[in-house]
Amino acid sequence: MTLAPDAHRQLSPAATMRLLGTWHAGGPAYTALADALRAAVLAGTIAPLTRLPSERELAPVLGVSRTTTAAAYRRLRDLGFAASRVGSGTVTLLPRLAEAPAGGDVAVPDAAGTLGDPLARGAAHPAAPSGVVHPVLLNQATAPAAPEVGPAFERALAALPEHLAYGGYAPYGIAPLREAVAARYRERGVPTTPDQVLVTTGAQNAISLVVRSVLGRRETAVVQSPTYFHALDTLREVGGRVVGVPTGYDGLDVELLASTVRRTRARMLFLIPDHHNPTGTSLTPAERVAVRELAERTGVTVLADETLTDLALSGSPDANPPFAGDGTSPHLITVGSTSKSFWGGLRIGWVRAHPDVVARLVRTRQSTDIATAVMEQLVAAELIGRRDEILPGRLAWFRERRDTLVAALRQALPWDVPVPDGGQFVWAGLGGPLAHAFAAAAAAEGVMLNAGPTFTPDGSSQDRVRLTFPHSPDLLEIVVPRLVRAWDRIR
Structure with missing residues (x-):
């Protein structure tokens, strides 16, 4: 022992x-x-x-x-x-590595102690060597970099010398990137100037910064349920009380949302308006108007996560009107990121808000994160500026993987498997409250995925699991037999 x-x-x-x-x-x-x-x-x-x-x-x-x-x-x-x-x-x-004993395979980290994609590491087959099942991470929404990211780094390196004469701290972000983000909002119909943009170290950093600045201990935050689980973590870490409003394929009940905000005297409302994590749905134009009107009536601060906005896999990327409307409301704050559109390794995010809010956020960030790395900001500025050239190929890449996973799941398992209009996730219905049990059985078969209750503030969605699809088609086809074995195990 x-x-x-x-x-x-x-x-x-x-x-x-x-x-x-x-x-x-x-x-x-x-x-x-x-x-x-x-x-x-x-x-x-x-x-x-x-x-x-x-x-x-x-x-x-x-x-x-x-x-x-x-x-x-x-x-x-x-x-x-x-x-x-x-x-x-x-x-x-x-x-770090475990041999499977008699009676079952074991999902293990790789030799480096990480839970990586075995095919991405060049393994011939995810079940090699004998007796070991390498885990496949369908719980991580991470994709390889867009092909244009590497050359953008080379060009950014050539542009770096003009920034080396300065101290390197730009608490608001460097001017080229703030202008690129502002221009992107203007293209979407939201009048925006660089002083309304704050560059952060990723979208999660932006969410955390806004939450720490707005939400006090024991104050209430209302969220869609289900929603992005790291946002739930952040809201709880500051001592906030989190209340969920059910959202799904039949849309957001804006009347219930409004009554919940009023009844709880909510200080903050967190939403994912485009290609929602985990369902892949988007707010309708009428729902967007209703939320903006709610913010004006009640004064609740609405934090909208637009990290997934670019990932429209059905229809035009700009089919949905911008959540911020004309961008004039001081109660609406949006955050964005390069992580899903281009590459998660850039760790570049931003906040778009009223200039006074941006100034307050800069003061708040000083205690934990003085500024964002200059090199990555230069890369992000170029990629955002070339967004119209890059995104079509990127979306085709995601669309192929979405279709592969959905088709394989529908053929092999008796689940409700909707086709998400955007994002990186399949929110599959199991037909009963089996989410935790299935996630455990899948892990035993070497597949990591998320049980539905992980995404809710109250432990609901016990009949759902989230699977990510930014993986190679070969790997996705290998995964499905493992999921079938896991399903047989709990049935």
């Missing part, structure tokens, strides 16, 4: 139950529990070096016998995802 290392944190039985959700949908209970715990470790929901509750404490909370929890912990240890010793309990581990 591997001796347990010192734990950095400890989970209570109640917290463990909450993180696992509906974990048992059939089959041996100990196997399902071990799979759910292993999936949580691989997904980062339960961090490595976390002390789990004792077998005796966890059993009654989950409604199983102590024999079941003991067998589940033993399986975790056999798979290399936990270690135990007397007096220290059972501590979670993230193995």
